[in-house]
Amino acid sequence: MPALLSACNQAAQSAPPSAAAFHPDASIQEVMAHIVDPAADAIWASVKSETTAQGLKEYQPNTESEWLEVRHHTISLAEAANLLLVPGRPVSHTKQLEDAHVPGILTVEQVRSKIDQDPAKFAAAARELQLAAQEATAAVDGKNAARLMAAGEKIDAACERCHRTYWYPNTEQPKWPAPLKPDAKP
Template identity: 30%
Template sequence: MIKGRTRVALLASALIGGALSGCAPSTEPQKEDTAPAAGAEGAYRTELSMAELMAHVLDHAADGVWLNQGWVVDDKGERELFPTTEAGWLAAENSAATVAETANLLLLPGRRVDDEHWTDHAHALHKASLEAMKAAEARDKQAFFDAGGAMYVACRDCHQEYILGEEPMSGPQR
């Protein structure tokens, strides 16, 4: 996963760290939700594991935001990564919308972890990606970049708690 982006690299190292850590808390979904469900809960199809949802849906959608924002300095000089066409901005907006809705998928019965922190993390991701969506719609580069940073913080905070088993962070980020 070579992205050349500091925060993506940090995310990757946090995940590798999580894989190596033997003391991560359980992310088993709620017991009652894994039983054959009656009523509305039985309507959900959650065969995709958390890891599959992350790797194939959420990470992919988040890349559609992160790879389309920021500034880089390399041997070609300084340049922007923001979209330069209407179609490019629309694709970035689509990706942010997909992240926002995927945050809801983390809360489905049968998938969510029965813990209020889990819900807080998913809501933080939802809020940041909605901001990214609005900023992309407004073609506001700085706001789009800032919202992408807030999205990253939401991913990182949840991984720190549920993969690495670290205490949740306090302060304005939550």
């Protein structure tokens, strides 16, 4: 009998769960607002430079507890990428996204349609975020502030690429003035 239980246990562990096994409560918008955003913000704030009246001030984790706190956020962010992919998770529990008033923001239905049209593309975007968060975790484990900053830049890039596809692909981008020509006078 133990061999049969062992075989059943191994089969259960190797078979992927069906969509019916998941019961998502939070929407994608809520996962973003309550897990992704706070975790990413904490990672970005953990290593930075600030110019003050007294000069350049550098910030980075220094103590074991500070590094551990940042690690909590890197792990949360990496796992949030999985949460975004749970089958049956709604985009929002309301009829519109919280910033629907901003020109160029997609509707809930448009976001759902884009995800459903190419779920592999959405999964790849979530995976890009996860890989960047995992790089941040490795940087924390190595107590390497420069590597953590570089991972933070990758997190930002992953977020922006996904948002430009699924959230605000139609927003107007800032218009920067043309660069001065080398021979131009100020």
